[in-house]
Amino acid sequence: MNRSLCIFLIPVSLLLSCLVQHIHATQYVVTNTVPNTPGGQLFDTEIGVDFTLSIMPAINNFIYRVFEESCPEDRRDVPVLNVYISEFPGYAYKTGDNINISASAMYNMYQPRSVSKWMFISVLIHEMTHVFQWHGNFGAPGGLTEGTADYVKVKSGYYRQAYYTKPGAGQKWDEGYGVTARFLEYCDSLLPGFTVKLNKKMRYQYNNAYRVELLGKPVEELWGEYKAKYGNQP
Template identity: 65%
Template sequence: MGKLLTNMGKNLIFFIPCFLLLASLLHCIHAVQYIVTNKVPNTPGGKLFDREIGVNFTLLTLETVNKFIWKILEQRTAADIKNVPVVNLYISDFQGYAYKNGDNINVSGPALDMFYYPRNKSKFFFSSLMYHEMTHVFQWHGNFTAPGGLTEGIADYVMVKSNIYEKEKYTKFGSGSRWDEGYGVTERFLEYCDSLRKGFTAELNKKMRYKYSDHYFVELLGKPVDQLWREYKAKYGKKQVSTADSFGTMFPGVKY
C-alpha cells in the first residue's frame, strides 16, 4: 500500500507506489471514449433497445468488452494496441444485423425486434454481439489483406472465449468446408490451432498488424494451413455434422 504522510499536521499527501502509477498511466494511454446513439427511438427495435438494453448498460458493456479483447489477444502495451480514441455505436434502420464501419459499430433496430426472443435475453444477445463487433474494431487484419473469413473467425473466437454465446446452437467442431469460411467454422479451427500451440490465435493476430500471409501458420505451427485443416477435419471426421451447423452465425443466414 502507499504511504500516508502528514504535512504540518493538516495536509494529507499520498505517495502512490510505482506499480499503481504505471497502471494509472497505462489506463490513460489506453483510454477509449464510447458513444451510444439510438437513431430510431420510435421504431419497434429502437424501443426494444431503450427498454431492454439501454445506453448505460451498453456503455458499461463496451468498456468491459474492450478490456477483455486486449486480454484475450494479449495486447498489453500501447505499442500492441490499435489507436482508437472513440468508438461510436449506432442503433439504426437497415437490413442485416450489424456491421463495423471504421471505428463505428452499427446495429440494426429491425433485427433487434426480429431476433431478440425471449425479450428478457436481450442483454445477453446484445452482449454476445458486442464481443464480436468490438473485436473487429481492435483486431489486426494485415491492412485488409487477411481473408475476411479469418477476421470473422477471430471475432467469434473472442466471443466464444467470453462465454457469452448460445452454446447449444453454436457451430460444432469439424463443421465447414474451408478453414477460412468464417464465423463458427473458422473459430473452431482456431481453437484447434490453440490446442497445438497455446496462445496461437493471439500470436497470429499480432503477426497480421501490417500484412497477412498463409506462411504465418508454418511459422507458428510448422505446417501449412491446408495441412492443418485436413488434420483438423480428420480428427473430427467421424462426427456427424449437420448442414445447419456449418456456417455458424448467431442467427441462421444473418451476417454480422
C-alpha cells in the same frame, strides 16, 4: 489460465458491480438513431445507452486480455468508438471505428425480451473485436477476421452453446464465424497461444505462410488434419 473477465462469468444483472476499473484512451459513444421504431424502443427499454456505455470498457479490456495486449503500444489506436442503433438489412456490421446494429433485427431476434441484454452483449463482443483486432491492413481473409471475432466471443461465454458450430464442421478453413473459430481453437491445441500470435503477426500485413512459421505446416494441410480428426463431417 482462464482469461475471462468476471463479467463473463456472472448474470447480466451483476455486470455493473464487477466492471474492471481502467482508464482507456478510447471514447465510447452510443446513439440510437431510430428511437421511434419498434427495435429502437426495444433498445431503449431493455438495454439502453447508459448500460451500453457502461459495458463497453469491460468488453474492451476483455479483448485486450484475450489478445495479450497489455501495453498501449500493442493495441490499435481507436480514439472514438461509435455504436449506432439504426435500420438496415442484416444484423450488425463495422465500418471503420463505427459499429452498426440493426434495430429491426434486435426486435425480431431478441426473444424472450428478458435475454435482450445477453444477446446484445454477444453481438457487441463480436463487433468490438473487429475494431480492435489486427487484420494485416485489410489483407487478411474476411473469413479469418470473422472467425477471430467469434473466437473471442466463444472465450467470453456469450454464445449459444447448444446451437453453436461444433468442432470439425465446415467446408474450408476461412469459412468464417463458428467454422473458423473452431479451427483456431484446434490450432491453439497444437501451439498454445497460436491465435494470439497470429493476431500479432497481422499487425501490418497478412500471409498464409504465418501458419508454416508458427506450426510448421501450410494452412491447407492443417485444415485437412483438423477435418480428419473429427471424421470429415460437413
